[in-house]
Amino acid sequence: MNGLDDTPAGDVMNASSPLLRRLAALAALAIGAGLAAAVGSLPEPPAALPRQVAAFLPASGVRNPVTAVLLNFRSLDTLLELAVLVLAATAARALSAPRSVAAALPPPDPVLAAFFRLFAPMALLVAGYLLWVGAHAPGGAFQAGSVLAATGVMAALTTRFAAFGASRWLPPALALGPAVFLAVGVAVAGGGRSFLQYPAASAGGLILLIESAAALCIAAALAALFLECLQGPLRGPAADPPGGPR
Amino acid sequence: MSALLYAVVGAVLFALGLYGVVAASPLLRKVLAFNIAGSGVFLFLVAMADRVRVPFPDPVPQAMVLTGIVVAVSATALALLLICLLRELSDRPREAADDGH
Numbered sequence A: 001m002n003g004l005d006d007t008p009a010g011d012v013m014n015a016s017s018p019l020l021r022r023l024a025a026l027a028a029l030a031i032g033a034g035l036a037a038a039v040g041s042l043p044e045p046p047a048a049l050p051r052q053v054a055a056f057l058p059a060s061g062v063r064n065p066v067t068a069v070l071l072n073f074r075s076l077d078t079l080l081e082l083a084v085l086v087l088a089a090t091a092a093r094a095l096s097a098p099r100s101v102a103a104a105l106p107p108p109d110p111v112l113a114a115f116f117r118l119f120a121p122m123a124l125l126v127a128g129y130l131l132w133v134g135a136h137a138p139g140g141a142f143q144a145g146s147v148l149a150a151t152g153v154m155a156a157l158t159t160r161f162a163a164f165g166a167s168r169w170l171p172p173a174l175a176l177g178p179a180v181f182l183a184v185g186v187a188v189a190g191g192g193r194s195f196l197q198y199p200a201a202s203a204g205g206l207i208l209l210i211e212s213a214a215a216l217c218i219a220a221a222l223a224a225l226f227l228e229c230l231q232g233p234l235r236g237p238a239a240d241p242p243g244g245p246r
Numbered sequence B: 001m002s003a004l005l006y007a008v009v010g011a012v013l014f015a016l017g018l019y020g021v022v023a024a025s026p027l028l029r030k031v032l033a034f035n036i037a038g039s040g041v042f043l044f045l046v047a048m049a050d051r052v053r054v055p056f057p058d059p060v061p062q063a064m065v066l067t068g069i070v071v072a073v074s075a076t077a078l079a080l081l082l083i084c085l086l087r088e089l090s091d092r093p094r095e096a097a098d099d100g101h
Helices: A010-013 A018-040 A049-058 A065-073 A075-095 A110-133 A141-158 A164-186 A200-231 B002-023 B029-050 B058-089 B092-098
Strands: none
Touching: A010 A164, A018 A141, A018 B002, A049 A065, A049 B058, A065 A200, A065 B058, A075 A164, A075 A200, A075 B002, A110 A141, A110 B092, A141 A164, A141 A200, A141 B058, A164 A200, B002 B029
């Protein structure tokens, strides 16, 4: 049928030879020792970059230097990183079986479901707090997105709530992150400013807007990846059980 | 001083992961080993960030690690799905032969 069928599973998954293992151990040992030695002999760190961050922090719209780097000074990196997330989630969606998540799950435990109903509002509150606090303390879109994703996974595992319609609302949430990021980046450009160069006066609000969309996008991507893994891979017609549709 | 210790531990983790990627035979172990190597890189970057204190630890490596962790998690999930798919595909010839064409 195709090239993959000609390759037996054994060729891909067989044990590596002892010689290869020994060579790998030697190489890893040498690289590890070299890296550790290099760490010991590092020159004094050039402090130019953190000084620049400190100097431009007041103009960034946030007080947390990490958020300033992520969402202002190097926002293009973060935009592309969101694109990578969307790409990974989309690829996983393409590879996974198009069956409902609910079919892959055991029936929900009523005690767990009741616990989740108590837990969910607190988790959402924590996610919102992390998103808000990112402007002046450790926190931000990534942390909030992870908490939201964990809440979504718990919802899928303990109730049937997230299992229904997840495939319908996850893609729009995924697209929201890069879309809002791009829209803001294009909207602030012009008048001497380049793409993603926010005006200092409104930078704080714009960063919060982007972070809110990014948190939803990250949460959707992580939850989608979990659910796709749960659904398992695509099944070809040959994998149907005997007596199946044939 | 502790920054140096963490950086050395990061280098050791990277070497361990590298060995696992080459020497481990099951694909799942390779993926796990890759994650260990990645954690070593993250630890190294964070340790490097702590060497500078003017007036806060260098935020640029911290931002890189923050995005890197999320990318690593999603790439791992994709890799796991690909492993499942590979297993599914490599089981096919036998089942097709059982059908007796």
